[in-house]
Amino acid sequence: KIGEVADEVPVNAFAVGGFVRDLLLKKRNLDLDIVVEGNGIEFAKHLAGRLGGRYRTHERFSTAMVLMPDGFKIDIATARLEYYEYPAALPTVELSSIKLDLYRRDFTINAMAVQLNPQQFGTLIDFFNCQNDLKQKEIKVLHNLSFVEDPSRIFRAIRFEKRMSFTMAPHTARLIRNAVKMQLFGKAADTRFFSEIRLIFSEENPIPAIQRMADFNLFQFLWPDLKPHLKVDRRFLHILLQAQRAIDWYRLLYLKEECDNWIVYLLAIMGRSKAEVLEAFCKRFLVPQKITDNLVWQKMHADKVANLLARRNALRNSEIYWLLQDLDIEGLLYVMAIARKSTVKKAVSNYVTEMRQAATLISGRDLMALGYEPGPAFKIMLNDLLDARLDGIVTSKSEEITFIQE
Numbered sequence: 001k002i003g004e005v006a007d008e009v010p011v012n013a014f015a016v017g018g019f020v021r022d023l024l025l026k027k028r029n030l031d032l033d034i035v036v037e038g039n040g041i042e043f044a045k046h047l048a049g050r051l052g053g054r055y056r057t058h059e060r061f062s063t064a065m066v067l068m069p070d071g072f073k074i075d076i077a078t079a080r081l082e083y084y085e086y087p088a089a090l091p092t093v094e095l096s097s098i099k100l101d102l103y104r105r106d107f108t109i110n111a112m113a114v115q116l117n118p119q120q121f122g123t124l125i126d127f128f129n130c131q132n133d134l135k136q137k138e139i140k141v142l143h144n145l146s147f148v149e150d151p152s153r154i155f156r157a158i159r160f161e162k163r164m165s166f167t168m169a170p171h172t173a174r175l176i177r178n179a180v181k182m183q184l185f186g187k188a189a190d191t192r193f194f195s196e197i198r199l200i201f202s203e204e205n206p207i208p209a210i211q212r213m214a215d216f217n218l219f220q221f222l223w224p225d226l227k228p229h230l231k232v233d234r235r236f237l238h239i240l241l242q243a244q245r246a247i248d249w250y251r252l253l254y255l256k257e258e259c260d261n262w263i264v265y266l267l268a269i270m271g272r273s274k275a276e277v278l279e280a281f282c283k284r285f286l287v288p289q290k291i292t293d294n295l296v297w298q299k300m301h302a303d304k305v306a307n308l309l310a311r312r313n314a315l316r317n318s319e320i321y322w323l324l325q326d327l328d329i330e331g332l333l334y335v336m337a338i339a340r341k342s343t344v345k346k347a348v349s350n351y352v353t354e355m356r357q358a359a360t361l362i363s364g365r366d367l368m369a370l371g372y373e374p375g376p377a378f379k380i381m382l383n384d385l386l387d388a389r390l391d392g393i394v395t396s397k398s399e400e401i402t403f404i405q406e
């Protein structure tokens with residue numbers, strides 16, 4: 001259908017990038033990227049009409065997005081015809097626009113296209129011998145200036161390498177080392193860095209990629225304050241593995257609340273640093289203020305609580321509850337990751353599985369029925385009651401009523 005719409009407009013339409021890569025690898029990919037030779041915006045409008053989806057356009061960049069009712073997302077970009085001006089006498093050369101579009105991509109494995117117009121449907125477009133690199137399982141840039149143009153690609157290279165168990169082509173690895181030497185991260189006024197770091201931490205298993213980042217000496221740019229343990233030493237690795245364990249444990253609980261795993265890993269990496277290090281990191285990589293505030297608050301609060309829990313033995317459930325109740329799930333899993341004592345881990349896991357959802361059986365309305373006047377005292381009474389519930393002092397509604405009346 002997409003191809004038919006392309007013919008109607010008419011434009012040449014191609015599926016590109018990660019979609020084609022995953023198609024050739026026979027992996028599922030739910031994001032379709034389309035590049036159009038011609039008017040991409042027009043194409044997007046027609047496509048949305050035909051597929052019964054909604055569309056959003058970004059005229060300035062000639063891009064659009066079509067969102068299907070089932071959540072399937074199609075990104076559409078326009079490949080423009082570009083002219084290469086050669087100096088002096090040589091003629092101007094017109095490059096086929098899809099070729100130029102593919103040449104500008106990050107790695108060869110992501111630089112293939114599949115034509116969608118019906119006549120040529122399914123034709124693989126591979127100008128740079130990309131399919132061979134995919135077969136060889138190699139991450140390779142398309143040209144030598146790739147990382148100079150966009151150093152955030154370094155993180156992408158690492159992410160793809162570790163996710164798919166590919167290897168970095170030697171020349172590409174050399175270009176990364178050169179880029180690191182040139183300190184291309186010095187000025188990070190580019191939000192792409194943070195997006196890419198976040199994507200690494202959101203991978204199924206980000207630890208090999210984090211180790212690879214350290215191998216390439218990237219920590220010096222990301223966390224200059226971590227210098228003493230610039231290398232991934234045993235303690236550092238231990239915290240990361242504990243973070244992973246906590247995340248896996250939480251996943252298997254199948255609770256409704258989603259956990260942003262990247263936050264847990266980011267906090268864990270900062271496990272041995274002060275909150276200011278995290279704050280400086282956020283500032284350097286232009287993390288939005290709201291996210292920064294939350295990250296810093298979670299870290300400070302979690303560090304404090306972890307300390308308290310470690311120092312005091314035999315806390316009552318209600319005490320644990322009030323200590324942990326302000327932390328998000330990410331902060332809680334972080335506490336589990338940095339805790340050295342099993343009692344602390346146990347306290348947090350109990351809190352997550354049992355106490356977090358705890359509530360009193362009687363409500364404010366019940367209190368009114370019992371003849372109490374509504375007011376600030378209500379909250380205090382209900383909190384006391386919750387404590388009693390958490391500590392097993394009351395277990396039924398009638399016990400709760402007696403507790404209140406006493």
Ligand code: ATP
Nearest residue numbers: 016017018019033104105106107110111150152153
């Ligand atoms: P994932 O499976 O992680 O979504 P993807 O390959 O689909 O991987 P996206 O970040 O969605 O990755 O990017 C889509 C495509 O856009 C890539 O396949 C690549 O061709 C191109 N691309 C993305 N980021 C860059 C970049 N920084 N430089 C060049 N090309 C890029």
